[in-house]
Amino acid sequence: MPNYQFTVNGERRSLDVEADMPLLWALRDVLGLIGTKYGCGIGQCGACTVHLDGVAVRACSTPVAAVAGRAVRTIEGLATGDDLHPLQKAWIDLDVAQCGYCQAGQIMAAAALLAANPQPSDAQIDAAMAGNYCRCGTYNRIRSAVRKVAGASSALWYDATAMEVSA
Amino acid sequence: MSAHRLLDAIRGALRTHAGVDRREFLKLAGITGGGFVLAAVAPRGVFASEGTEKLVASAELNAFVHVSSDGKITIYSANPEMGQGVKTTLPMIIAEEMGADWRDVEVVQAPVDEARFGRQGAGGSTTVPRTWNQMREMGATAREMFISAGALVMEVPREELHAESSKVVHTSGRFKTFAELATLASRQPAPEPGTLIFKERADYTIIGRAVSGVDNLAITTGQALFGIDTRVEDMLYAAYEKCPAIGGKVVSANVDEIRAMPGIVDAFLLRGNGDVRELLDGVAIVGRTTWHVFQAKKQLKVKWDESAASKDSWAELVTRATAGAGTRGEADVYAKGDVDTRFAAAGNRTLEAFYEYPFVSHFTLEPMNCSAHYRKGQNGAKDTVELWIPTQFPAGAHAAAKSMFGFEPDQVTVHQMRLGGSFGRRVYSEYICESMKISERVGRPVKLTWMREDDLRHDFYRVGGFQKVKAAIDAEGRLVAFENHHFGMKRDGEVVSGSGFRENEFPVQNIADALISNTWFDIGTPCGPWRAPRSNTNAFVMQTFLAEVAHTAGRDYVDFLLELLGEPRWLEEGNAWALHTGRAAGVIREAAKAAGWGRNLPAGRGLGFAFYFCHAAHVAEVAEVSVDAKKHVTVHKVTVAVDVGPIINRSGALSQVEGAVIDGLSTMMGQKITMEGGRIQQSNFHDYRILRMPSAPPVDIHFIESDFAPTGLGEPALPPLAPAVCNAIFAATGERIRKMPLADLGYTI
Ligand code: FES
Ligand code: FES
Numbered sequence: 001m002p003n004y005q006f007t008v009n010g011e012r013r014s015l016d017v018e019a020d021m022p023l024l025w026a027l028r029d030v031l032g033l034i035g036t037k038y039g040c041g042i043g044q045c046g047a048c049t050v051h052l053d054g055v056a057v058r059a060c061s062t063p064v065a066a067v068a069g070r071a072v073r074t075i076e077g078l079a080t081g082d083d084l085h086p087l088q089k090a091w092i093d094l095d096v097a098q099c100g101y102c103q104a105g106q107i108m109a110a111a112a113l114l115a116a117n118p119q120p121s122d123a124q125i126d127a128a129m130a131g132n133y134c135r136c137g138t139y140n141r142i143r144s145a146v147r148k149v150a151g152a153s154s155a156l157w158y159d160a161t162a163m164e165v166s167a
Numbered sequence: 168m169s170a171h172r173l174l175d176a177i178r179g180a181l182r183t184h185a186g187v188d189r190r191e192f193l194k195l196a197g198i199t200g201g202g203f204v205l206a207a208v209a210p211r212g213v214f215a216s217e218g219t220e221k222l223v224a225s226a227e228l229n230a231f232v233h234v235s236s237d238g239k240i241t242i243y244s245a246n247p248e249m250g251q252g253v254k255t256t257l258p259m260i261i262a263e264e265m266g267a268d269w270r271d272v273e274v275v276q277a278p279v280d281e282a283r284f285g286r287q288g289a290g291g292s293t294t295v296p297r298t299w300n301q302m303r304e305m306g307a308t309a310r311e312m313f314i315s316a317g318a319l320v321m322e323v324p325r326e327e328l329h330a331e332s333s334k335v336v337h338t339s340g341r342f343k344t345f346a347e348l349a350t351l352a353s354r355q356p357a358p359e360p361g362t363l364i365f366k367e368r369a370d371y372t373i374i375g376r377a378v379s380g381v382d383n384l385a386i387t388t389g390q391a392l393f394g395i396d397t398r399v400e401d402m403l404y405a406a407y408e409k410c411p412a413i414g415g416k417v418v419s420a421n422v423d424e425i426r427a428m429p430g431i432v433d434a435f436l437l438r439g440n441g442d443v444r445e446l447l448d449g450v451a452i453v454g455r456t457t458w459h460v461f462q463a464k465k466q467l468k469v470k471w472d473e474s475a476a477s478k479d480s481w482a483e484l485v486t487r488a489t490a491g492a493g494t495r496g497e498a499d500v501y502a503k504g505d506v507d508t509r510f511a512a513a514g515n516r517t518l519e520a521f522y523e524y525p526f527v528s529h530f531t532l533e534p535m536n537c538s539a540h541y542r543k544g545q546n547g548a549k550d551t552v553e554l555w556i557p558t559q560f561p562a563g564a565h566a567a568a569k570s571m572f573g574f575e576p577d578q579v580t581v582h583q584m585r586l587g588g589s590f591g592r593r594v595y596s597e598y599i600c601e602s603m604k605i606s607e608r609v610g611r612p613v614k615l616t617w618m619r620e621d622d623l624r625h626d627f628y629r630v631g632g633f634q635k636v637k638a639a640i641d642a643e644g645r646l647v648a649f650e651n652h653h654f655g656m657k658r659d660g661e662v663v664s665g666s667g668f669r670e671n672e673f674p675v676q677n678i679a680d681a682l683i684s685n686t687w688f689d690i691g692t693p694c695g696p697w698r699a700p701r702s703n704t705n706a707f708v709m710q711t712f713l714a715e716v717a718h719t720a721g722r723d724y725v726d727f728l729l730e731l732l733g734e735p736r737w738l739e740e741g742n743a744w745a746l747h748t749g750r751a752a753g754v755i756r757e758a759a760k761a762a763g764w765g766r767n768l769p770a771g772r773g774l775g776f777a778f779y780f781c782h783a784a785h786v787a788e789v790a791e792v793s794v795d796a797k798k799h800v801t802v803h804k805v806t807v808a809v810d811v812g813p814i815i816n817r818s819g820a821l822s823q824v825e826g827a828v829i830d831g832l833s834t835m836m837g838q839k840i841t842m843e844g845g846r847i848q849q850s851n852f853h854d855y856r857i858l859r860m861p862s863a864p865p866v867d868i869h870f871i872e873s874d875f876a877p878t879g880l881g882e883p884a885l886p887p888l889a890p891a892v893c894n895a896i897f898a899a900t901g902e903r904i905r906k907m908p909l910a911d912l913g914y915t916i
Binding site: 103133 | 249250251252377378379380382383384386387388389390391392393395396398404429430455456457458461530531532533534585586587588589616618619818819822823825826827828829830833851852853857858859860861863865866
């Protein structure tokens with residue numbers, strides 16, 4: 001069995017797994033990082049979105065062999081210690097999640113977008129997020145949360161100031 | 168009790184308004200027997216990950232409420248959370264009545280223990296109405312016990328005290344905190360439920376606010392919550408292959424080859440019991456990771472015996488219904504007045520239309536999964552099974568274990584996991600039975616995960632169907648007769664969930680002459696509840712057809728609806744679950760006003776209106792759409808007016824409506840399950856079309872917070888969406904839509 005070394009959320013990892021095992025299952029079933037989700041296994045739903053060297057990729061369609069020597073970041077590693085990423089804060093402030101299952105992938109896709117383009121237009125947000133499916137239909141709140149973090153002047157569809165957040 | 172019976176039972180309890188139920192529940196919940204002694208340990212079965220330690224040294228006020236000496240208020244959420252928001256909403260009700268500061272509240276998913284918590288299912292948008300009084304009683308009981316304790320400590324009469332912000336406050340301004348009083352409060356006698364006085368709406372400080380979901384931190388940081396996240400020591404991973412023609416039996420499979428594959432621990436045939444809600448024949452594969460078993464599953468070669476399997480063909484059903492559309496159905500005829508005379512009367516105009524709607528899948532983003540650990544009893548002890556299940560009806564697992572192994576409930580431990588979506592999907596026990604049987608066989612804990620393809624091909628589908636409808640319009644432009652020949656589905660002699668057109672469908676109760684008849688087709692494809700069963704298709708038919716009737720009569724649709732509704736009244740006296748014409752008119756007027764109904768719009772752009780009543784909720788929706796020359800649809804905005812009584816969690820309520828609108832749009836535009844030779848022909852996201860973010864319209868939501876008791880909102884905002892959009896497309900293009908999904912008619916979004 002080949003050996004692969006890469007970092008996950010800044011930690012060095014060494015795995016003995018088949019070359020074609022998708023990163024998704026290496027994360028979930030081998031490393032126990034279950035924040036990254038399985039939705040379709042064919043690169044269509046975005047539930048498995050992680051960052052590879054800062055770029056959003058589909059972990060279900062990325063073999064472990066392709067990440068050797070590279071840096072993987074998952075939802076578990078998005079916050080800095082107890083300091084949430086601004087997107088995570090916005091997701092809580094706007095109460096984006098319904099069932100919540102897609103949201104790790106949504107947040108990772110949005111984080112990659114904002115890292116590359118801190119002030120995306122609405123069309124750019126839509127384009128960047130179109131690959132992430134939400135069965136519960138939280139798209140409007142996702143869009144609003146991304147805009148909020150981007151400091152967009154366009155009116156939030158969802159009025160965040162009306163939200164009160166539990167401690 | 169099977170899940171659909173349970174749903175019916177819940178509805179029954181609602182109808183009788185649960186008087187007995189409630190007393191029984193309070194007794195079960197341990198309130199009527201006087202105060203509890205200090206509960207120094209966590210209740211059994213609480214997940215360690217959910218703060219067991221924090222409960223230590225906490226005082227138990229009742230089954231749902233603990234307060235610890237550091238002021239932390241722990242409230243149990245007893246019902247499954249699937250995105251409908253109950254894990255936040257129900258504790259808000261308790262906290263409100265209790266006089267708690269929401270910031271002190273920690274919500275913990277309750278263990279599955281119906282003797283302690285009452286019914287723990289979720290379905291039919293019934294959780295809020297079913298538990299509204301119970302939750303208020305839990306909160307008010309705790310509040311009264313705190314006030315009793317405060318009276319003792321402050322040496323003042325109870326009447327001079329009230330509770331607010333986690334404190335018992337005297338009229339002088341002196342106070343004691345809940346933290347200080349917790350132990351003493353837990354020893355006070357619980358008040359009789361009949362003596363409890365609930366807060367007035369004007370005094371609410373928590374109910375009605377927008378509160379962020381209690382699991383949001385865990386969700387946004389990727390912590391384990393969902394069934395599929397379960398990991399227990401020594402666990403193996405499993406997949407299960409069933410016959411693609413639903414119900415086929417397994418004859419043989421290349422299990423020896425599969426066992427030899429890398430990472431595979433075992434592969435074997437399982438014999439089912441023939442019940443699609445429990446266990447169908449199949450081939451189990453067990454291995455070191457989910458990926459290994461998925462890979463192996465693709466290499467399976469199975470010989471199936473399809474003699475008793477489904478032979479369904481969607482194309483054939485369409486052909487049969489189309490051929491029968493000119494006739495009257497022979498089964499289950501409901502008639503009042505004399506429609507034939509009305510249709511024949513000179514001066515009356517008649518209008519006919521034939522509607523078609525497909526089977527659709529639930530397609531929850533978290534696929535079916537269940538983790539099971541079957542343990543052999545040691546030294547004569549009984550065998551047991553421990554289960555981690557994302558399910559709408561955790562108690563269903565007891566019946567499943569009884570059916571599989573003859574187990575009594577005390578041999579079954581159920582961990583209720585968060586559901587990654589459900590919409591009615593997770594009410595049966597097949598994925599539970601499969602995982603229990605696999606764990607029994609391999610003698611280790613097993614997580615069974617369905618591949619997306621399994622999930623789409625082995626659903627309990629929203630049933631498809633057909634309706635031939637006919638209306639008579641008199642000289643004044645009024646609807647005077649209505650007939651529906653409904654083509655529905657039966658399986659094993661029973662009408663399937665979601666099929667049917669009942670005599671309380673609006674506007675059958677509002678007119679004197681109506682006839683409903685049925686033709687039932689026998690099918691083998693399993694069907695189940697799907698967000699607003701029956702309503703999600705009947706609304707499409709009725710609200711597009713009535714709009715067409717109004718248009719034919721030269722009437723404005725909103726005026727037409729208001730006239731049909733008539734004076735404000737309950738349509739069924741004494742049934743608070745029936746349509747109230749005044750509430751209906753209220754949401755119709757509100758939606759029309761908010762959307763600017765009647766406005767002139769440029770060519771190619773139109774407004775469409777729909778009203779629907781279901782799940783005790785009155786909802787009106789207006790869609791504003793444009794359609795271009797290539798039939799590309801842009802939905803600019805959907806305006807929704809809802810009356811479900813007072814709103815508990817404003818954020819959660821808005822989410823349910825936003826979600827229902829997107830779900831409704833996604834389904835009507837692109838979704839369709841077809842079967843040929845009993846096989847489902849779709850398999851994954853590439854051939855089952857779903858709405859993506861760029862097509863999601865803004866949703867403008869208006870709540871009419873009437874004084875009626877609050878009712879559920881998980882489902883009722885979905886049914887009016889499809890007819891509102893179809894009516895808008897007609898306004899924009901002149902084309903009537905009588906078939907879903909619209910992709911079949913060449914529309915895109
Ligand atoms: S699981 Fe990877 S895109 Fe769906
Ligand atoms: S929140 Fe449920 S799938 Fe997105």
